[in-house]
Amino acid sequence: MSTPAGELPLLALEQVTRRYTLPRERLLQPAPGVDALRGVSLTLRAGHNLGIVGESGSGKSTLARIAMALEPPSSGRVLFGGRDLNALAPGELRAARRDFQMVFQDPYSSLDPRQRVGRIVAEPLPVGEADAVGRVAEALEAVGLRASDATRHPHEFSGGQRQRVAIARALVTRPKLIVADEPVSALDVSVQAQVLNLLVDLQQRFGMTYLLISHDLAVVDHLCEEVVVMRGGEVVERGASDEVLRAPQHAYTRALVSAASTLGA
Numbered sequence: 625m626s627t628p629a630g631e632l633p634l635l636a637l638e639q640v641t642r643r644y645t646l647p648r649e650r651l652l653q654p655a656p657g658v659d660a661l662r663g664v665s666l667t668l669r670a671g672h673n674l675g676i677v678g679e680s681g682s683g684k685s686t687l688a689r690i691a692m693a694l695e696p697p698s699s700g701r702v703l704f705g706g707r708d709l710n711a712l713a714p715g716e717l718r719a720a721r722r723d724f725q726m727v728f729q730d731p732y733s734s735l736d737p738r739q740r741v742g743r744i745v746a747e748p749l750p751v752g753e754a755d756a757v758g759r760v761a762e763a764l765e766a767v768g769l770r771a772s773d774a775t776r777h778p779h780e781f782s783g784g785q786r787q788r789v790a791i792a793r794a795l796v797t798r799p800k801l802i803v804a805d806e807p808v809s810a811l812d813v814s815v816q817a818q819v820l821n822l823l824v825d826l827q828q829r830f831g832m833t834y835l836l837i838s839h840d841l842a843v844v845d846h847l848c849e850e851v852v853v854m855r856g857g858e859v860v861e862r863g864a865s866d867e868v869l870r871a872p873q874h875a876y877t878r879a880l881v882s883a884a885s886t887l888g889a
């Protein structure tokens with residue numbers, strides 16, 4: 625997972641911590657808090673998908689939100705293409721966001737039911753984008769929907785189709801990085817493989833890189849060259865997916881792997 629000298633990583637987290645402080649119940653008591661991330665460092669190289677695995681509550685979604693600059697770290701830095709995202713001016717960050725987009729777990733809550741699909745997919749495009757209609761049509765077709773679907777509302781689509789809409793929205797700016805947090809776990813098992821294959825096809829076609837969060841080790845094994853294993857807000861193991869998932873060094877990873885009956889080999 626080290627980066628060859630001279631090659632700037634696409635994304636780097638440097639010693640990122642995130643503490644959530646909960647409302648203080650009584651004065652004079654220290655405010656209870658949760659350390660969702662504790663000194664997480666990782667790098668993602670262009671073209672090398674990175675999977676994040678770990679039990680529920682290990683900090684995976686927090687990591688995703690911080691990597692996307694949806695919230696700031698309590699300490700540490702998030703560098704995208706070498707630029708510290710949390711040091712950018714609001715306008716610079718808005719422009720930078722076109723290069724990294726996110727796909728969320730639940731395609732029901734992540735799409736505004738009142739908006740038409742065309743409007744939803746166009747949302748990340750810059751205001752005044754001359755060819756918004758064309759870009760939206762292209763993105764919809766790339767995910768296997770029709771350009772005419774732009775006039776429909778999310779409730780007219782199945783779960784799998786909605787996740788395709790969410791992927792089209794992530795794709796519309798032609799980002800360099802897509803962070804996908806459990807992108808298929810809310811979907812019917814019968815459509816999970818279709819959506820995963822779509823992600824693979826889109827990468828071949830458009831060349832973006834994925835940061836993929838999944839509790840399903842088989843999914844990470846299939847899509848990601850490298851994997852980071854998290855527990856309690858810390859990275860406990862990292863390396864090539866082949867090696868980590870087949871010959872885990874850490875007892876926690878071994879427990880995850882033996883619990884995942886679907887992983888072949």
Ligand SMILES: Nc1ncnc2c1ncn2[C@@H]1O[C@H](COP(=O)(O)OP(=O)(O)OP(=O)(O)O)[C@@H](O)[C@H]1O
Binds near residue numbers: 678684687
């Ligand atoms: N906004 C928040 N406020 C307070 N605590 C939070 C917040 N978001 C996350 N946490 C806490 O931080 C820890 C990590 O949560 P996170 O959602 O990142 O885990 P996760 O690995 O994504 O879990 P899952 O697999 O269930 O999605 C948990 O203890 C969680 O309760």
Ligand SMILES: [Mg+2]
Binds near residue numbers: 684685
């Ligand atoms: Mg999560």
